[in-house]
Amino acid sequence: MSSPLRPSNSAANRGLGSLNRRKRDREPEDETSSIAPPSSPPPSSPPMLPFDDEDDDRDEEAELLADIDDLEEMAEDGEGIDLFGDNFERDYHSRKNDRYRGNDIDDEEQEELDIATRRQLDSRMNRRDRELARRRRMPAAFLQDEDDDNIDLARQPRRRRHHYDEDREDMDMGEDGTEELSLEEMMDIKAANVTDWVLQPQVLRSIYREFKTFLTEYTDDSGASVYGNKIKTLGEVNSASLEVSWVHLSNTKAVLAYFVANEPTEVLKVFDQVALDVTLFHYPQYHDIHNEIHVRIIDLPTVSTLRQLRQSHLNSLVRVTGVVTRRSGVFPQLKYIMFVCGKCNITLGPFQQEASQEVKISYCQNCQSRGPFTVNSEKTIYRNYQKLTLQESPGSVPAGRLPRQREVILLADLIDSAKPGDEVEVTGIYRNSYDAQLNNKNGFPVFATIIEANHIIKSHDQMAGFHLTEEDEREIRALSRDPDIVDKIIRSIAPSIYGHHDVKTAIALSLFGGVSKEAQGKMSIRGDINVLLLGDPGTAKSQVLKYVEKTAHRAVFATGQGASAVGLTASVRRDPLTSEWTLEGGALVLADRGTCLIDEFDKMNDQDRTSIHEAMEQQTISISKAGIVTTLQARCAVVAAANPIGGRYNSTAPFSANVELTEPILSRFDILCVVRDLVDPTEDERLANFVVESHHRANPARPIRNVKGELVDNDNNPIDEEGYRIDKRGNRLPLTQEETASREAAQRKMEEEKEGEIPQELLRKYILYARERCHPKLYQIDQDKVARLFADMRRESLATGAYPITVRHLEAIMRIAESFCKMRLSEYCSSQDIDRAIAVTVESFIGSQKVSCKKALSRAFAKYTLSRPKPQSRRRAGVPAPNPYLPRAVPRA
Structure with a gap:
């Protein structure tokens, strides 16, 4: 009896035969000798060695090592399978089970779908894929047994497909090798606060991708692209602002809408970059007109008064209304600063100027000196800056109170968008700013607050702040047809x-x-x-x-x-x-x-x-x-x-x-x-x-109740809820002639007043x-x-x-x-x-x-x-x- 670790004679013979065949295959042959008979099965290809360069001049030692590996594989396979048995031709005979029935085949012609229906179906399939991917990324202990073997096999093709579908703009956001996240997966990312959450590289890349998808794919009820038309209009009028509705964003990308309202500083930077890239795709030379495109958030659902702003609104997006009482001139504000070292005369920078603190450098990276440093005015980039004083509207100030005021900062193309006397609606970031005078006055650290405007519109452009519904307009037009x-x-x-x-x-x-x-x-x-x-x-x-x-x-x-x-x-x-x-x-x-x-x-x-x-x-x-x-x-x-x-x-x-x-x-x-x-x-x-x-x-009359809690009139007679007198059995008593006349007169007068006013x-x-x-x-x-x-x-x-x-x-x-x-x-x-x-x-x-x-x-x-x-x-x-x-x-x- 042969050992399972040693091949039998027949197996060895077959192994040597196959080894000889592989040797013959390695030798150069004529085209005529390489042609197999039509009835013979195709020969199996030889196993490829790692890093095989397929050169004809292979040394004998490499061939010997390959033959030894083949013999070891044969020994591990045991008896093996004889592909050339006596009845191997039966494998090629036709069988009745090889023919498929037509019951499960849908050969009906389908109508062509419109673009809106296609996008809806694509969206449903994308959600299904994202849900499947989310489940597959769960720990193996929480999955069923039959799914354990498919975890790794399912994740790798998914990652590879994402890799090949990435746009070049997405690759430019960062090449740290992090995996892209869907909107649902972004919610699973943990961070100490919202700012740290947004600043994570994978989150920034996902925000970039999702907002770009929103701008390019959001359509109205008729299937027309909403923001494609806006970008087209933006290019026609050479504008630098793109208005994006918060309602549209919340309906399709609720995660983006939430974080743009709670962390607008960082999210709006990504939105601006996406808007610029999409605009440059339609207008490649647009950077010659504007270097930046600013996303303006409109239709924020919550409208606050200046009196309602509190600490909880800091660093978030707010929407307020008021009257402009004062407007400053237009000043240049530092945006990107370039410094010149006084010792080695090397230009340092650019350094981005933040709104909260002044940019200061401690040493020169070239000569390691500590200055002095001067600002290079020619290479430093400035932007326009203007300040408004916004005061509560006269009709919204409570009785006996003084109207509140807030400073509003206008930047970029928002300059001169309002003048004193205009009633405006401002959407912006509610920030705190350091004020030395305020600290000296109070004797302890107190910060002043400002609103950095993101979008501003005059109220009379929106029907003076009143929004008339279609039902209101129908009622107004019907009322105007009254001859009186x-x-x-x-x-x-x-x-x-x-x-x-x-x-x-x-x-x-x-x-x-x-x-x-x-x-x-x-x-x-x-x-x-x-x-x-x-x-x-x-x-x-x-x-x-x-x-x-x-x-x-x-x-x-x-x-x-x-x-x-x-x-x-x-x-x-x-x-x-x-x-x-x-x-x-x-x-x-x-x-x-x-x-x-x-x-x-x-x-x-x-x-x-x-x-x-x-x-x-x-x-x-x-x-x-x-x-x-x-x-x-x-x-x-x-x-x-x-x-x-x-x-x-x-x-x-x-x-x-x-x-x-x-x-x-x-x-x-x-x-x-x-x-x-x-x-x-x-x-x-x-x-x-x-x-x-x-x-x-x-002061409407209230029903009188006696000691027992029963309703009574002024004469202590029992009455019901409608004021009718009742007897001991609870039945209504008929009204007197004076009571009837009084009730009719009151009812008639009420109807006349209602009809005439x-x-x-x-x-x-x-x-x-x-x-x-x-x-x-x-x-x-x-x-x-x-x-x-x-x-x-x-x-x-x-x-x-x-x-x-x-x-x-x-x-x-x-x-x-x-x-x-x-x-x-x-x-x-x-x-x-x-x-x-x-x-x-x-x-x-x-x-x-x-x-x-x-x-x-x-x-x-x-x-x-x-x-x-x-x-x-x-x-x-x-x-x-x-x-x-x-x-x-x-x-x-």
Whole structure:
């Protein structure tokens, strides 16, 4: 019996035969001798030795070693397998099992998929591969037994496929041999903090790859590339900023969206590099225009106020709103510094200048000396630097609090993107900065805070900070089709104030405003409507101004007693950091594209009132102080309230004799409203009922419970939840005739109020929509009628001695007509709008006259006011509209 370690004779013979054959194969043969018979199987190829160079001149010692190895392999195989047995030809006969059935073969033709469907399927397969790879990277002890043998075999092809699929840009990020990570695997990386996590090489490479995939593959609902079009537009306009939506990033790459919000400093550097590489792929010569492309993050979901910023927001991305009050000049800031050694004259650097600390070098790498070192100004790279002072918006400051401020740093192409008076929305990095003055003042280390802007946009570009949904717009358009919409809007102005129909009409006209124009020669004609309220004390003038402050999309409130000329216009102050003179806008500048409210207008000094002449007509403020000569925008409507001389209005004297205002300032107000407090028992009773009901609605009645906890009325009778009296069995008792009438009257009054007024939130949206979307044009107006009215008003003004009528009042008629047209959301002013504007102008003119002239003027101007449209509700009810031009008592509030 042969040993398993020694081959048998037959095996040895076969081994020698195969060895001889291999020797013959190594010898050079003719082409004819190398051709095998057709029926013979193909000969097996000889085993290749490591580092075999296949030279014909191989020495005998190498051949002997190869033969010995072959014999050892034969001995280990034991008996082996005889490939050339007696019946070896049976292996080549056909079998029925060699034919496959067609049941499992899908030979149907498939429809061609569109690009969006393909990308969705590719994304699903990628997620499946990533999940499979994540499971295979788990420790072997946690895997099933049948997977143990396939762990190493599955990982190596995966790594090799990643290696061949890498782009050249990815290889340039670092060649440290680290393995690339998917988004899910990035979450498994451990670090002490977010900064250390981001700075790891494999994480940086993965962020680079994933963000590049996002820019190149993100599509909208139609399958079009979103950021491909943005990059194309960027190249067309030679811009250096690429806006990326945080919402888009969070929907597809949530990990990137999370870390760009929590560690924006390092992540944005990678984003900028990706944006530059992708731009250079489309525009290879773009680096000749811009060396950097900055990614601007927009649509950050959380909007904070300056008052809400805390320590937890440091070094993270924040989104705040405010008004720019001060802007510095543009300075060069060091970005990459080059030093020159004073001893060996060698240039050192570049060294990147960080925002937190100054770059200092201790020794020269060439001569090992310690300096001195000077900055090489020619080779040092600078960037633009500008500082803004952002203040809380006037409408967002809590009552009784001072507005907060923050310094905003603008870099690169964000320079001069906002000016004093602009309401802006800033997205940036909330940082801390060392301030020596602050430390000396407090006596212990305290850091100042700044916002390094990443993206800045003016609020009026986004509908003044209000976002109207499609449902809001549909509701607004449906409301504009109401034929009585103008009167509904007027009734909805200050609903908590009784009466004052003429005042509410003027306020509504000012809130909607007209259309600004530029005449020939580039002369600007204002479109805002200025209103002056003059009347007795206690007639709700200040309450009307407070209502406008809450309703207008942008309003600034000031008082004449506490306001100065520079407080209303603009001031010049020295910047504590740069020691340069900077401009700081006043109330009129801060109210740009809004409304400026001035209470106690008569208490202002004459010099202070003179300073706002330019702002009220030209809507600009010219500054020429401390070497600064410039012009600021003050495109706002002015609504002022004043008290007459002596405290009460004297109806026997003209308007100019009742107020200490000069004619130039009076002519700049489009509408003058005189509010009188006259004694009228009927109106006083109505006023008292209105005030009492207002207090009653503000404090709704609560159900009364007795000692047993049962609901009872004022007479201690048991009632149910709806206020009905019940008997001992719990059944409702029928209401008396007085109770029925009282309930019906209350229900009817509630329905009338609900039908006649617009909800305040909807009214604010309606005003905003009209101001932003509606720009009516004057079309087919009765020019002769307007001209005759202007001539008659000038003649009567000269005869009665009232305030003078100028061309500004003629322009006011056009602005008022455009405002009425905006209330209807119409594109063209109709004859009804002109008639309404004429009626308001005539009412304002007659109301400011002496009591002895009012009746005569009412009859003289009746021909211009008879065509004034009446409210639809009054025409339907058959109630005649009161004549607003006759003397009547104006109730108090």
